Amino acid sequence: MRCPYCRENKDKVIDSREINEGRVIRRRRECLNCGKRFTTYERVExxxxxxxxxxxxxxxxxxxxxxxxxxxxxxxxxxxxxxxxxxxxxxxxxxxxxxxxxxxxxxxxxxxxxxxxxxxxxxxxxxxxxxxxxxxxxxxxxxxxxxxxxxxxxx
Structure with a gap:
């Protein structure tokens, strides 16, 4: 996943949880380059x-x-x-x-x-x-x- 701040693609997942009755997974990530945190969402295609x-x-x-x-x-x-x-x-x-x-x-x-x-x-x-x-x-x-x-x- 590319960091929205520094554009580097190295990060680690800090927290994952299901939301919307399991239809979506919310992940908190931390960029290993700049240290900033951001959230991503995954849903079934x-x-x-x-x-x-x-x-x-x-x-x-x-x-x-x-x-x-x-x-x-x-x-x-x-x-x-x-x-x-x-x-x-x-x-x-x-x-x-x-x-x-x-x-x-x-x-x-x-x-x-x-x-x-x-x-x-x-x-x-x-x-x-x-x-x-x-x-x-x-x-x-x-x-x-x-x-x-x-x-x-x-x-």
Whole structure:
């Protein structure tokens, strides 16, 4: 594993533990060159999912792309990165459990919004505004009112 600080590839594993019901192994590592510590995650490589985009294109599912979108929605919110990782793991498991290897992007977006709603309502509204392409403040207000009626979590 290459050190993210000095780029050397000599390290030792300090701690390993299973997370997310054994679906992921978290390893704490220490670089033998610079002495800094970093964390890596290992997960089982599964049959790849493919995403059917709104315009009909098909592309490989990209977990990192999903992570970036959710991180952006959670920016400056009191949401732990571990909670975001768990949320993404849950989404991926849900997608695989569907049994389909090609999943519409709209379906993925709806799953993300449902999960975000219970994690942080502000992050949910941020994600929904981009995903649903809100055109004006009125669309924001309607979504916030719907969320308030359902009792969304806001921390």
């Amino acid at each position: 599964e049959n790849p999912l493919r995403v059917i985009k709104r315009d009909g294109r098909i592309e490989s599912f990209n977990r990192d792309k999903l992570l970036r979108g959710i991180l952006k929605a959670c920016e400056k919110r009191p949401v732990k990165i571990e909670d975001i990782e768990n949320l993404i793991d849950d989404i991926v498991v849900q997608l695989y459990q569907k049994g389909d290897r090609e999943i519409p992007a709209t379906e993925i977006g709806e799953i993300v919004m449902e999960k975000l709603k219970s994690l942080d309502s502000v992050a949910y509204v941020r994600f929904a505004s981009v995903y649903r392409d809100f055109k004006d403040v009125e669309e924001f207000l309607k979504e916030i009112q719907r969320l308030m009626k359902k009792g969304g979590k806001s921390d």
